[in-house]
Amino acid sequence: MNRFLGAVCAIAITTAAPAYAAEKINIGAPSWTGAQAIAHLVQEIVVSRIGGEANLVPGNNAAIFAAMDAGKGDIDIHPDVWLPNQKSFTDKYVDGTGNVSLSENSYEGKQSFCVSREFSEKNGVTSIFDLARPEIAEMMDSDGNGKGEIWIGAPGWASANVNQVKVRDYGLMPFMEPIRADQSVMTATVGDSIKKGIGYAFYCYSPHAIWFQHDIVRLEEPPFDPANYKALQPSEDPDWFENSKVQTEDALKQVQIAYSNSLEERSPAIADLVKNIALSGEDVSNFAFEIEGGKDAADVAKAWVAANSDRVDEWLGLGGGSSMSKDDIAKEIKALQARLSELEALIK
Numbered sequence: 001m002n003r004f005l006g007a008v009c010a011i012a013i014t015t016a017a018p019a020y021a022a023e024k025i026n027i028g029a030p031s032w033t034g035a036q037a038i039a040h041l042v043q044e045i046v047v048s049r050i051g052g053e054a055n056l057v058p059g060n061n062a063a064i065f066a067a068m069d070a071g072k073g074d075i076d077i078h079p080d081v082w083l084p085n086q087k088s089f090t091d092k093y094v095d096g097t098g099n100v101s102l103s104e105n106s107y108e109g110k111q112s113f114c115v116s117r118e119f120s121e122k123n124g125v126t127s128i129f130d131l132a133r134p135e136i137a138e139m140m141d142s143d144g145n146g147k148g149e150i151w152i153g154a155p156g157w158a159s160a161n162v163n164q165v166k167v168r169d170y171g172l173m174p175f176m177e178p179i180r181a182d183q184s185v186m187t188a189t190v191g192d193s194i195k196k197g198i199g200y201a202f203y204c205y206s207p208h209a210i211w212f213q214h215d216i217v218r219l220e221e222p223p224f225d226p227a228n229y230k231a232l233q234p235s236e237d238p239d240w241f242e243n244s245k246v247q248t249e250d251a252l253k254q255v256q257i258a259y260s261n262s263l264e265e266r267s268p269a270i271a272d273l274v275k276n277i278a279l280s281g282e283d284v285s286n287f288a289f290e291i292e293g294g295k296d297a298a299d300v301a302k303a304w305v306a307a308n309s310d311r312v313d314e315w316l317g318l319g320g321g322s323s324m325s326k327d328d329i330a331k332e333i334k335a336l337q338a339r340l341s342e343l344e345a346l347i348k
Contacts, residue, residue, distance in 0.1 A: 023046065023050050023051070023052030023053070023267045023269050023270050024052055024053040024054070024073075024266075024267060024270075025042075025046055025052065025053070025054050025055075025076045025077065025263070025267055025270045026054075026055050026056075026057050026073060026074060026075050026076050027039045027042055027043055027054060027055065027056050027057065027075070027076065027077050027079060028057055028059050028063075028064035028067070028068075028075045028076075028077060028078045028079065029056040029057060029058050029059070029079070030058075030059065030060065030061065030064065030078070030079075030080065030156075031058075031060075031154055031156070031182065031183060032080070032154070032157070032183055033183065033208070033209060033287075033288040033291055033292060034080050034207060034208065034284045034287070034288050035078075035079050035080035036291065036297050037284060037287035037288055037291055037297060037300065037301070038079035038080050038257070038279070038284065038287075039056055039079040039080075040056070040297040040298050040300070040301040041287070041301045041304065041305070042054065042077065042079060042257075042273070042274065042277070043055075043056060043298070043301065044298065044301040044302050044304075044305050045273060045305055045312055045315070045316075046270055046273070048302070048305060049305070049312060049316060050269055050270065050273070050316070052267070052269070052270060057074070057075050059075065060155075060156035061078070061086055061089060061156065061157075061158060062089070062156075062235060063075075064078045065078065065086075065089040065092070065093050065100065065258070067260075068093065068099070068100045068258065068259065068260040069092075069093045069097055069099045069100055069260070070099075070260075071099055071260050071261065071262030072262075073260075073262070073266060075260075076259060076260050076262075076263050076267075076270075077257060077258065077259040077260070077263070077274055078257065078258040078259075079257055080255060080257070081102065081255065081256050081257065081258045082109055082158070082159070082253045082254075082255050083253060083254050083255070083256070084231075084251070084253070085158040085159050085162065085231075085253065086158050088158075088232075088233040088235045088236045089235065090102065090258070092235070093258075094258070098261070099260065099261050099262070100258050100259065100260060100261065101258070101259055101261055101275075102256045102257070102258050103256045103257040103258070103259070103274055103275055103276075103277060104275050104276065105256070105276070105277065105278040105279075106254040106255055106256045107207070107254075107255050107279050107280050107281045107283070107284060108252055108253065108254065108255070108281055109205060109206065109207065109252070109253035109254075109255045109281065110205060110206050110250075110252055110253070111159060111203070111204075111205045111249075111250040111253065112203075112204050112205070112218040112219065112221070112249065112250075113128055113150070113163075113201055113202065113203055113204065113218070113219045113221070114201070114202055114203075114204035114210075114216045114217060114218055114219065115199065115200065115201050115202075115216065115217065115219065116190070116193065116194045116200070116214065116215065116216055116217075117215040117216060117217045118194065118197070118215070119193075119197075119198075119199050119200075120217050123136060123139070123199070125199075125219070126217075126219065126220055127219055127220045127221075128166075128170055128172075128219045128220065128221050129170065129171075130219070131148065131150065131172055131175060131176050131201055131219075132170075132171055132172055132174075132175050132176075133175075134175065136148070136175075136199065137175035137176060139198065139199040140176070140198075140199040140200060140201060142198075145177070147174075147175060147176055147177040148175060148176045148177070148199070148201065149176070149177050149179050149200070149201075150167060150172070150176045150177070150178055150179065150201040150202065150203075151179050151180075151181065151185075151186045151189070151200075151201070151202040151203055152164055152167065152178045152179065152180060152203050153180060153203050154180060154181065154182050154183050155180050155181075155182075158233055159203065159205070160180055160203070161231070161233055161234070161240065161241075161244075162231045162244075162246060162250070163178065163203050164178050164241065165231060165241060165244040165245070165246045166246045166247075168241075169245060169246050169247045170221075170247070176201070186202050186203075187209075187210065187213070187292060189202070190202060190210065190213075190214055190216070191213070191214065194214060194215075201219075204216065204218065206281060206285065207281040207282065207283075207284040207285035207288065208285060208288055209285065209288035209289040209290075209291070209292035209293070210292075211285060212285065212289040213289070213292060213293075221248065221249035222247060222248045222249060223248060223249060224248050224249050224250065224251045225247075225248045228245065228246070228247040228248050229245075229246055229247070229248050229250075229251075230243075230244055230245045230246065231244055231246050232244045257274055257277060259271065259274045259275075269316075272316075272317060273315055273316060276314070276315040276316075276317070277315050278311075278314075278315070287300055287301075287304070
């Protein structure tokens with residue numbers, strides 16, 4: 001190799017090292033606050049720490065998973081996959097087509113039904129079956145149709161389908177009407193019902209901002225029993241409602257990030273980030289609390305990244321000595337060798 005080629009190679013190595021500049025990602029942004037928080041967090045890290053481009057794409061679970069499976073970059077990640085709620089999608093696209101993967105880390109989620117503590121204590125409402133008491137249902141009837149309302153989730157949520165089956169199988173249908181509406185409707189109604197001292201039952205889960213915003217309690221349900229928990233989704237069975245049976249509380253959930261395997265080739269630095277992100281339920285609850293309190297999700301993410309640079313460094317592989325694994329180094333060397341071969345061919 002002559003001197004000129006050596007100089008060119010040195011330049012190639014220097015310019016090839018910060019390969020992050022070309023990184024790009026489209027992040028699915030489901031409607032619930034936790035998913036919005038994590039989506040904005042990933043966006044902030046990609047832009048401020050990797051120097052790439054990141055866009056948020058609204059969508060429901062079905063649309064996001066289908067786009068990740070296609071691998072064209074229309075949507076690259078789902079930021080908040082609750083399992084086993086969304087198991088029909090992971091069965092189809094992670095275990096089935098093999099075009100989607102799950103992150104290595106997870107946080108724990110718990111799902112229940114709740115009422116305000118004041119309403120619970122005043123009326124002796126401690127169990128889900130107390131909602132079948134006619135006098136309790138009457139106190140929760142805001143529209144005068146003879147049934148109380150129970151919010152079961154937003155349209156498109158897998159959990160809302162499970163909760164609709166629960167309302168039926170707990171024997172609540174003659175007394176309570178399952179309502180699907182945007183999460184913001186639930187949050188506003190909880191606050192309003194507490195101010196007015198009236199009853200309101202709703203699907204609640206943690207992590208979520210609601211635990212910081214209001215004094216609420218979970219309603220007791222029969223302990224989780226797999227034999228009495230068959231929750232089908234529309235993507236699995238067109239007769240999902242008729243063929244489901246849910247007569248117990250939900251098992252604890254594992255919540256992870258899903259990403260398109262095509263991201264490994266198109267944006268390897270972002271793929272590595274997504275694999276390594278490790279959040280706790282408390283992290284997500286705090287994000288959600290700040291966002292529900294009126295702060296812009298992008299500003300919350302920016303402040304968190306600035307205050308937690310060591311954790312972000314770990315996710316990016318920048319902490320504790322060498323920032324790259326042997327496999328990563330081998331990939332970089334291979335890429336540089338290919339680049340140098342191209343340059344040598346041009347010079348010749």
